[in-house]
Amino acid sequence: MSGPERRFNAVTGTDGPDSAEPIGAAAIETTALTKRYRRATALSDCTITVPQGRISALVGPNGAGKSTLLRLLTGLARPSDGAARVLGSPPRQDPAFLADIGYLAQDVPLYRRLSAEDHIRACTKLNKRWDAATARTRLRELRVPLDRAVGTLSGGQRAQVGLSLALAKQPRLLLLDEPVAALDPLARRHFLSTITTAMAEAEGRLTVVLSSHLIGDLERICDHLILLAESRVQLCGDIEDLLAEHTVLVGPRKDTAAIEQAHTVVHSTLTPRQSTLVIKRGGPVIDPAYQAEDISLEELVLAYMGAAAPAAYTHLTAVGEDQ
Amino acid sequence: MTWLTWRQYRMATVTAAALIAAFAALVVITGLNMATQFHTAFGSCLAAGTCRFPNDDIGLGGGPLGFIIEFTLAVPAVLGMFIGAPLVAREIETGTGQFSWTQAVTRRRWLAVKVGWLLLAALAWGGAVGALVTWWSGPKNAAYLSAFNPGTFDVQGIMPAVYSLFAMALGIAAGALIRRILPALGVTLFGYFGIRLIIMGWIRQHYMTPVTTKFSVAQAVPFIPKGAAWQLAQGVLGPNGPISLPNSASVQIIGNGFPISAVPPVCHVHGAGDQTAAILSCLAKHGYAQYVTYQPAYRYWPFQFIEAGIFVAFAALLIAVAFAVINRRDA
Numbered sequence: 001m002s003g004p005e006r007r008f009n010a011v012t013g014t015d016g017p018d019s020a021e022p023i024g025a026a027a028i029e030t031t032a033l034t035k036r037y038r039r040a041t042a043l044s045d046c047t048i049t050v051p052q053g054r055i056s057a058l059v060g061p062n063g064a065g066k067s068t069l070l071r072l073l074t075g076l077a078r079p080s081d082g083a084a085r086v087l088g089s090p091p092r093q094d095p096a097f098l099a100d101i102g103y104l105a106q107d108v109p110l111y112r113r114l115s116a117e118d119h120i121r122a123c124t125k126l127n128k129r130w131d132a133a134t135a136r137t138r139l140r141e142l143r144v145p146l147d148r149a150v151g152t153l154s155g156g157q158r159a160q161v162g163l164s165l166a167l168a169k170q171p172r173l174l175l176l177d178e179p180v181a182a183l184d185p186l187a188r189r190h191f192l193s194t195i196t197t198a199m200a201e202a203e204g205r206l207t208v209v210l211s212s213h214l215i216g217d218l219e220r221i222c223d224h225l226i227l228l229a230e231s232r233v234q235l236c237g238d239i240e241d242l243l244a245e246h247t248v249l250v251g252p253r254k255d256t257a258a259i260e261q262a263h264t265v266v267h268s269t270l271t272p273r274q275s276t277l278v279i280k281r282g283g284p285v286i287d288p289a290y291q292a293e294d295i296s297l298e299e300l301v302l303a304y305m306g307a308a309a310p311a312a313y314t315h316l317t318a319v320g321e322d323q
Numbered sequence: 324m325t326w327l328t329w330r331q332y333r334m335a336t337v338t339a340a341a342l343i344a345a346f347a348a349l350v351v352i353t354g355l356n357m358a359t360q361f362h363t364a365f366g367s368c369l370a371a372g373t374c375r376f377p378n379d380d381i382g383l384g385g386g387p388l389g390f391i392i393e394f395t396l397a398v399p400a401v402l403g404m405f406i407g408a409p410l411v412a413r414e415i416e417t418g419t420g421q422f423s424w425t426q427a428v429t430r431r432r433w434l435a436v437k438v439g440w441l442l443l444a445a446l447a448w449g450g451a452v453g454a455l456v457t458w459w460s461g462p463k464n465a466a467y468l469s470a471f472n473p474g475t476f477d478v479q480g481i482m483p484a485v486y487s488l489f490a491m492a493l494g495i496a497a498g499a500l501i502r503r504i505l506p507a508l509g510v511t512l513f514g515y516f517g518i519r520l521i522i523m524g525w526i527r528q529h530y531m532t533p534v535t536t537k538f539s540v541a542q543a544v545p546f547i548p549k550g551a552a553w554q555l556a557q558g559v560l561g562p563n564g565p566i567s568l569p570n571s572a573s574v575q576i577i578g579n580g581f582p583i584s585a586v587p588p589v590c591h592v593h594g595a596g597d598q599t600a601a602i603l604s605c606l607a608k609h610g611y612a613q614y615v616t617y618q619p620a621y622r623y624w625p626f627q628f629i630e631a632g633i634f635v636a637f638a639a640l641l642i643a644v645a646f647a648v649i650n651r652r653d654a
Contacts, residue, residue: 074421076421077653078653096427098427098428098429103425105418109419109421110419111419114330121330122330125326126426126428162422165422
């Protein structure tokens, strides 16, 4: 899907924005995407592919570059280096491109003094393709008052307004930046089911990228994973494949050289009696001293985040090593 | 876009309309009053054609309202600070730009519609205030011949509308560049008054070459330019140019201000009779003359249009800057 030829095009931009988009192409494809600010690099060398029709979990510690990546994909921010192709073309200031992107920024920035109805009416004027009726129905079903100033709504209601506005554009790519962070469990469930319903209705035409810290939620609805840490991509791919490739080994504490030779050790947790290793398998595990276990998404994410963590955090994962 | 603009500025529009209506009521009541006062004082002399202006015997347009009228100088600044500066800066500060700039409308189009309406509103509000003040000041201008005075010129005619346009553009550009409301507001305030002050104090008098009228050094009643002219300088010219008064506390003068110390030896007249007249006629013979340098009253409207041109050009430049930065910088 992301052969060298397409990558070449993404970098040089020779494959113009109006070129026909191949069926089954990637919804998002970035090549060495980098964003530097005056003081720090928010995202470096980010190369990822998200196929169409997927719902991708964007995870990583705070400050890993998740918001920056999403903003680069919308075109609100411009890359310092590298290139992105979103729905077949570089993000740009063009009504046709903007019409296909639904974006819900962190903390749901809406006009606080305007009501949900005002936002719906404004968007009706701003977008040619716009499904106001569904947005109203959805908000009424969730008992979100349409006529009250958005600033007076609860966090959950506001998030639902933001999501409904983003969905009413009938976008082909929906980018959601920590939309459920402030929500209680019930509101979160409503929110996530709204997304899955929209996915089902779109019949494969909609791709979603959802950033969150709540891996349990993501595990339920996502089938693709992008893991950022320290402003770099640590993992990107199909969740099922990633889980199948990785294994947790639990065994006595002993020299792990043999394991390291056969597999890639992502992360190890050592206690005086036992060691727990997360490995990317290079073949079958044959050491009988170790017990091989299937890995959960949370374990996988934590292992990679731990591996990329700055030195200051390493003592947390190495508790008891010297006892 | 227009709908959203209207929805967002609905309250501001209503508030501004209410303020202008209240101001208009005050202006009309006191303005009619002042017109009556003017006709009572000058009706008969106007009919006979014997009025001498400027006439300071009559107190017109004083009191608190006179103060308010002077303060309409600040109307453009208020528009620029509180409507212009937050236009882009608020979108960035509150993050709502991330919402409005990801709808199917480009940032340029968004800015074009908003800027268009805000500039139009600035012209309308500034124009309304200017028209009211101009009408109200009619009797004052006639009695005091003060139309060219700084602080009068600036609140009448087309200037309030033009300054409002400029201040709005300045606020919009400052907000787009600085992207934070408070600093943008400060820059608008100081930028507006700074530029206005420089133009008013040092540039305006050079819009057109001033007229210099010379008259005899012996003439007792000095020449006064007709009507509400803007007098820039007056004094005495010698054969080698203007004669300046010595910089000491007490200077002995003769005539309309000729320093005795500057009288050349040829004209040191001694003896009986009117020495002053003799000295002055001697000076006149030797090429000394009085002069007045001024911008004639009929240049009032040309000056208004020249200054309007300058500020409209500034406004255009500032709006161009706002358009240049809105796409180039990350939202």
